[in-house]
Amino acid sequence: MSNDGSQQLGRRQSNSDRQHLSRRGYLAAGAALGSAAIAGCLGGDGDETLTVGMAVPTTGVYALLGESITNGFELFLEENDGEINGQEVEIVSRDTEADTSRGVSITRELITSEGADAIVGPVSSAVAIAMMETIESEGSAVWLNANAGDYRVTRDGCMRYHFRTSFNDWQTSAPLAQWVYDNIGETVCIANADYAFGNNSREFFREAFEEVGGEVVEEVGVPLGTDDFSPYFDDIESSGADAIYSFFAGSDAVNYISQGDDFGLFDEMVQTGSGFLLSEDTLPAQGSAAVGKYSLLHYASTAEQTQDFVAAYRDAYDETANVYAAQGYDSAQAFAAAIEDGGSSDIDDIIDAMRGMEIDSPRGNFRFNEDTNDPIQDMHVREVVDGDDGPENQVVETIENVESPTWDCSIY
Amino acid sequence: MIESILRATLLGLQLGVTFALVAAGLTLIFGMMxxxxxxxxxLYMLGGYFGYTIAxxxxxxxxxxxxxxxxxxxLGAAMEKFTLRPLYGRNPLYHILLTYGLAVMIQGVVLEVWGASSQQIPRPGQFTGSITVGPVTYPTYWLFVLVVSTVILTVIWYAIENSNLGILMRASAHDTEMVNALGIDVSKxxxxxxxxxxxxxxxAGVLLGATRSVNPGMGAGIIIEAFVIVVIGGLGSFKGAVYAALLIGLVTAYGALVAPTLTELFLFVLMAVVLLVRPSGLFGATEAA
Known part of the structure; x- marks a missing residue:
């Protein structure tokens, strides 16, 4: 990686000069080191700073998610005096604006001009899919996917640079099927936001639910960003299913749950869903309407193993840590462990160290699948109950070591 | 089936009258200035957020x-006095750039102050249940929104048609110079x-903020519907805005019932058809007037 050169020549300058100088530094280093740099023989020697590129949205409707990921990452660094393996860590943030072409250009900028050793992000799956080619062709940074759960990054990308420090969309949908069948009923109506992620979740859940012997009697797709859900309730209600499975997130989740409660949708049917339907960022707005509903996620802020993290996060940011913060924290943990185990910031050493690595996470321990770099982790079925500070998720059952399909991906 | 059509009708009417509250301001401001x-x-979004914080x-x-x-x-008074007033009489492009910039700034401030997560205004205690009339069960609060918005619109309609202030407003919109010449301060x-x-x-932001989520995207969402309403109703026409808002509300509600993914398309098709048949909108002033 050529940032060694840029550091000696250009870093530590004032902000306005930095961009220019570091680019010139980069060129100079490239010229001087020539093929040695390309062959990756530099290793980590002489590299006093590790650079982490944050590629998350910091503006727009996903700003909260990006901010939480960054907060989680920084919390880990603060707990370790801002150092990994004795090396200082510099975080460079660029706003993806949840936009695909912007995501690609900032990824390239972070890797080439900033010399990022790791890319953390993005939030949006569409951005992740767009970023794949750049990460692969630059080939000099490890990609810590801190939220974008689309399984196609694994199926189509199947890249050795890519490690999910978060989840994939199969994990937040399919494993719930057995639990619903055992505990609620044999028929389900699926209602989901009609876009890639929502439809992936629908397909995975249906497949799994039919496999365990249940029947999906109705499917209702609702456009992303719908304000009024009541016209869709009749189809859901008249399906007569025992349970509803949903994927909605953000303002859709708030509108769906509170309006469903208004119209008595949940009087006869039990609501279940992916964890984003009922999460720390939606529960305050959903209020009592959320109580008694079930969802599946790899994180619960009330879980016993999570309490130290929640307390530390509250001290630092005065907020209840959400799943995105945990994913940011784990991205930092994975990166730090890889640098320490491998002893260098060379991309090949990082990947070798990280392959199959086990991480002591606030969510509970998880490890990377040795073929796909996807996480193998516990998934929690959570019920919303009335807590001291409003509604909160309680874990009612933990499905251990959930390993997702590999989608024919075998990296090594 | 009957039940879902009746419910969609109620929703459509409720959305219509609340949209009309938003579109009324937009059309009057255009008509006069x-x-x-x-x-x-x-501004609608700020209503939702201030409402959330106060509630x-x-x-x-x-x-x-x-x-x-x-x-x-x-805030609107400050906005008009310090930003819009210096630009009256200039190319409308200035106003578009200015108000678009203000919209972006307000959204930025909202993100900074309230954050990006969705909120909801808690309902008043009296309006938490639902009422059953015949085959239809409908939440009380949603009916309350329908009634309140209808009453307010009726009062405004009456005032614009009959009161001195209403006549003055219409006169200023029609011929600013003449009203000025008669010794009335049009800028006021x-x-x-x-x-x-x-x-x-x-x-409208407060009323809808207790049924829909209050979020940083709500302003950009409603402005499109409001513009469609103003164009269909006829630029500057209050009466047109009310009729068009009811039309749009019903199309939105029925559209979701029939073809969810096409609802937004219906709105624009409707607008295109109205513009083709009556280029000045349903109640817009004709070229001759």
């Missing part, structure tokens, strides 16, 4: 319903109309 106010959706801090929905429109009205009328439009949008 020739200003296309892109920040109008942001959760003081525990009173009613305080939110009264205070939020007043606060937004005051302009400020008044702008403040009134801003307060109405904020009121």
């Amino acid at each position: 020739d200003v296309i106010n892109f920040a109008h959706g942001a 959760t801090q003081f525990g009173s929905f009613w305080a939110a319903l009264v205070l939020a429109p007043i606060i937004v009205g005051v 009328v302009f400020t008044g109309v702008f403040v009134f439009g801003a307060a109405l949008a904020a009121l």
Whole structure:
């Protein structure tokens, strides 16, 4: 990686000069080191700073998610005096604006001009899919996917640079099927936001639910960003299913749950869903309407193993840590462990160290699948109950070591 | 089936009258000042957020319903006086750039102050259940929104048609110079109309903020519907805005029943058809007038 050169020549300058100088530094280093740099023989020697590129949205409707990921990452660094393996860590943030072409250009900028050793992000799956080619062709940074759960990054990308420090969309949908069948009923109506992620979740859940012997009697797709859900309730209600499975997130989740409660949708049917339907960022707005509903996620802020993290996060940011913060924290943990185990910031050493690595996470321990770099982790079925500070998720059952399909991906 | 059609009708009417509160300000401001106010959706959003803060801090929905429109009205006055007024009489492009910029700024401030997560205004205690009439069960609060918005619209309609102020407003819109020449300070009328439009949008923000989520994207969402309403109703026509809003509300509600993914398309097709048949909108002034 050529940032060694840029550091000696250009870093530590004032902000306005930095961009220019570091680019010139980069060129100079490239010229001087020539093929040695390309062959990756530099290793980590002489590299006093590790650079982490944050590629998350910091503006727009996903700003909260990006901010939480960054907060989680920084919390880990603060707990370790801002150092990994004795090396200082510099975080460079660029706003993806949840936009695909912007995501690609900032990824390239972070890797080439900033010399990022790791890319953390993005939030949006569409951005992740767009970023794949750049990460692969630059080939000099490890990609810590801190939220974008689309399984196609694994199926189509199947890249050795890519490690999910978060989840994939199969994990937040399919494993719930057995639990619903055992505990609620044999028929389900699926209602989901009609876009890639929502439809992936629908397909995975249906497949799994039919496999365990249940029947999906109705499917209702609702456009992303719908304000009024009541016209869709009749189809859901008249399906007569025992349970509803949903994927909605953000303002859709708030509108769906509170309006469903208004119209008595949940009087006869039990609501279940992916964890984003009922999460720390939606529960305050959903209020009592959320109580008694079930969802599946790899994180619960009330879980016993999570309490130290929640307390530390509250001290630092005065907020209840959400799943995105945990994913940011784990991205930092994975990166730090890889640098320490491998002893260098060379991309090949990082990947070798990280392959199959086990991480002591606030969510509970998880490890990377040795073929796909996807996480193998516990998934929690959570019920919303009335807590001291409003509604909160309680874990009612933990499905251990959930390993997702590999989608024919075998990296090594 | 009957039940879902009746429910969709109620929803459509409720959306219609509340959209009309937003569109009324937009159309009156355009009619009088020739200003296309892109920040109008942001004012609606501010109504929702101020309403949320007041309702959760003081525990009173009613305080939110009264205070939020007043606060937004005051902000509207400042906006008109310090930013729009210097640009009256210039190329409308200036107003578009200015108000678009203001909309972006307000959204930025909202993200900074309230954050990006969705909120909801807590309902007043009296309106938490639902009422069953015949085959239809409908939440009480949603009926309350329908009734309140209808009453307010009726009062405004009556005032515009009959009161001295209404006549003055229509006169200023029709011929600014003449009204000026008669010794009436038109700029005060302009400020008044702008403040009134801003307060109405904020009121709609509070009313809808307890059924829909309050989020940083809500302003950009409603401004599109509001513009479609204003164009269909006829630029500058209050009456047109009310009819068009009811039309759009019903199309939105029925559209979701029939073809969810096409609802937005229906709105624009409707607008295109109206523009082809009556280029000045349903109640717009014709070229000759």
